[in-house]
Amino acid sequence: MARSRCARAVDRADFVFLTKDQLGKRYPGVSLAGLPERGGAGLVIVADVAAAEKALGAVGVKSADGVVVPPAEGNGTMLAFVGA
Amino acid sequence: MTLKNVIGIDHAVVMVKDLDKAAENYKRLGFTVSPRGTHSPHMGSGNYTIMFDPDYMELLGVLTPTEHNAPARANLEKNGEGIERIAFTAVDSAEGAEEIRARGYPPVGPTDFERPVTMPNGAISAAKFRTFQWPTAEAPAGVRIFACQHKTRETVWIPELMKHANGARRLKQVLMVAPEPAKEAAHLSKMIDRETRNEADGAVAVRSGG
Numbered sequence: 406m407a408r409s410r411c412a413r414a415v416d417r418a419d420f421v422f423l424t425k426d427q428l429g430k431r432y433p434g435v436s437l438a439g440l441p442e443r444g445g446a447g448l449v450i451v452a453d454v455a456a457a458e459k460a461l462g463a464v465g466v467k468s469a470d471g472v473v474v475p476p477a478e479g480n481g482t483m484l485a486f487v488g489a
Numbered sequence: 490m491t492l493k494n495v496i497g498i499d500h501a502v503v504m505v506k507d508l509d510k511a512a513e514n515y516k517r518l519g520f521t522v523s524p525r526g527t528h529s530p531h532m533g534s535g536n537y538t539i540m541f542d543p544d545y546m547e548l549l550g551v552l553t554p555t556e557h558n559a560p561a562r563a564n565l566e567k568n569g570e571g572i573e574r575i576a577f578t579a580v581d582s583a584e585g586a587e588e589i590r591a592r593g594y595p596p597v598g599p600t601d602f603e604r605p606v607t608m609p610n611g612a613i614s615a616a617k618f619r620t621f622q623w624p625t626a627e628a629p630a631g632v633r634i635f636a637c638q639h640k641t642r643e644t645v646w647i648p649e650l651m652k653h654a655n656g657a658r659r660l661k662q663v664l665m666v667a668p669e670p671a672k673e674a675a676h677l678s679k680m681i682d683r684e685t686r687n688e689a690d691g692a693v694a695v696r697s698g699g
Contacts, residue, residue, distance in 0.1 A: 412543070412578045412580060414497050414698045415698060416543055416698070417496070417497025417498050417543070417578075417698025417699070418498045418544060418659075418661055418663055419661070419694050420663050420665060420677060420694065421663070421664050421692050421693070422629070422630060422673045422674040422694075423664070423670050423690070423691065424666060424668060424670060428666055430690065431690065439569065440666060441569075441571075441631075441666070442666065443630055443631050444571060444630060444632065444666060445571050445572025445575070445630070445631075445663070445664075446572070446665060447664040448501055448546070448662070448663060448664065449661040449662035450657045451657075451658045451660075452656040453655075453658075454656070456519075460518065460519025460655035461518060461519060464518065476571065479514075479518070480505045480515075481503070481505075481568075482503050482572055484518070485664075486656070486657065487661065
């Protein structure tokens with residue numbers, strides 16, 4: 406907890422801009438239905454992928470070395486769980 | 490020169506139509522979701538947070554329409570649910586606001602607000618923030634950008650809220666779709682004084698932290 410009490414600049418997420426088509430190619434098999442052509446599309450989350458697979462069950466789609474929640478199942482936000 | 494008071498992505502704001510249903514959905518996805526928070530009255534919004542380290546997600550919903558939440562409501566109407574805003578961590582919002590003003594972006598704020606927090610021991614505390622925004626029209630890929638100074642980190646990063654059944658630990662990337670990714674990335678790059686990086690598949694990344 407002490408580690409979190411001071412704001413620090415390391416381990417911060419990057420922005421990645423891409424077309425919807427490019428996003429589909431990064432995450433094959435994941436439906437992008439409902440995503441706009443321009444807007445926030447999703448989050449890549451560092452996780453224990455095995456735990457994510459177990460917790461997500463049938464909602465999770467194995468894709469791109471991780472497990473992905475399609476945007477339709479994540480309130481309009483694709484959630485890609487990947488290893489560290 | 491890099492902004493001194495803006496040190497990386499702090500949280501992603503996911504705008505939802507029904508706040509309580511969205512929280513239940515995220516619980517089903519294996520996230521530990523905070524108790525519901527209610528923001529200051531002028532904001533008219535409520536939230537649930539999903540805490541990682543050093544960042545988090547925020548599920549945000551409108552409880553009462555106000556002038557403050559008009560842009561968020563308009564976005565929800567136009568684009569539906571999803572990532573509506575990205576917050577950076579501000580070291581000092583007052584100084585950060587002046588930094589972006591000096592770069593030609595008249596800031597909105599700084600603005601102070603808070604929400605009550607029930608701590609794990611049942612005590613009532615408060616999460617206090619000071620935020621500033623880049624002008625609303627400056628929205629790369631349609632996503633608004635603001636910065637958040639946490640004045641009470643201990644009431645936000647509560648250890649019990651940082652453990653998730655799905656193993657989630659921290660954000661790695663925020664994915665933004667757009668027909669012209671390079672143009673949108675250049676826009677953000679200019680706003681936060683960070684370089685862009687071309688990726689092999691044509692995507693363009695912008696680093697947010699150190």
